[in-house]
Amino acid sequence: MFIRSRCLRLAVCILAIAALACASCALQATKQLADGVTLYQETNLTPGSELIVNCVTVDPKVEGVAIKAALCKDVIYTEDALKGCETIASLTGRRGAVVGINADFFPLGTDAQGDPLGVCIIDGELVSEPSPRHAVMAMLKDGTFVFDNPTWSGNLTLASGFGRQIDGINRFRETNELIVYTSIFDSSTRSKYKGTEVVCKTDDLPVQCGKTMNLTVAEVRTDAVNTPIPDDGVVLSAGGPAAVFLSENLKPGDKLTVKFEIKSAGNVDWTQVQQAVGGRPWVLKDGKEYVDLEYERIGSSFSTTRHPRSALG
Structure with a gap:
């Protein structure tokens, strides 16, 4: 910081x-x-x-x-x-x-x-997810500072109500993961492995803890490795079973939601965090x-x- x-x-x-x-x-x-x-x-x-x-x-x-x-x-x-x-x-x-x-x-x-290994929040925007059990220092919207060992979850939900776990945000995807990318990562996904990458548009940026993002599919790309990330949207990048899930369930025009939540080990309300950095120990x-x-x-x-x-x- x-x-x-x-x-x-x-x-x-x-x-x-x-x-x-x-x-x-x-x-x-x-x-x-x-x-x-x-x-x-x-x-x-x-x-x-x-x-x-x-x-x-x-x-x-x-x-x-x-x-x-x-x-x-x-x-x-x-x-x-x-x-x-x-x-x-x-x-x-x-x-x-x-x-x-x-x-x-x-x-x-x-x-x-x-890529920070733990959580990173800048001006309320979730840039990187927490690393399990590692210490975090955060500043709330009211200016107070807190320490925590938080955990997190991310979920993608289709219009049908069917959903899937999200494995991370703005980091390189491993073979069987589903990662969400915003333009703060880079201009493209830089994927190491081929997979399904879905370009979505949204009016709900930036990504914030506890906020549901409504997405509209603009493009579904299979065997993709380096999909451009739009400034007004996100890219869902998946490999393995997660790639099959995206390719079989999404097409241009479809609606879906994405939500990230951070759970405190104490009593920190992570929806109120304005700045946060990880570290250890x-x-x-x-x-x-x-x-x-x-x-x-x-x-x-x-x-x-x-x-x-x-x-x-």
Whole structure:
């Protein structure tokens, strides 16, 4: 999130290494970056344990301060060497942000490096579905911030009432999945495997949690791999049994609905979420250590191996 940040970027706290130096060995500095935005820096000079901790505090109640999630290059996939990646310096500079921070992880070394692995919501639009059990930070419409470990569901329903589960949104489709694409993914589906791809028009964009989208079929393409995604619609891309379902049940002019829902592990109303980014693991809750690597299905390297780290709170 960024401030005025990659859903990959929400500026609150940047940790170079998750540890604090003792006061006698540390240098401290404070700088106001803008109204409501302050940088605190602590540097440990102890030989063998050098580190720098950067912490940015943001007061969202200050006039002119805005906290937003953002995608690198504003789309998930790009046809270039970086495959959707962008540095924080580039993104914040391009968007006019004061400060930015890494948020969710992405599939490094693949063609989908701009795809957040967990949930991403930008200005109320569902861009990426949650990753099961992984922690999420979200900002509600009233400006409050919440943490959650949500789950999700997606459903496609035909005019007959018959329906099918949706497997994801705006990510590369595997062979037997049904994925919904909007233009924030790219100009086309970039499918790795042939399947049935259905172009639909709708007046109900953007995709939002809990909102039923009414679709009208414009085109049904079989053995398709790279269907253009319309700005005023979506593409349903399916392989295996899901492809057969689409090709046998849909034709141009047919009506259907699509609905995505996110269910909180606590009491978060996800229909009220305006910005959200994923990450892992959950570190603190109510001021106490709250790390459950087994529940979040996270390897030990996240807790025992030394890495530069970013955190939000």
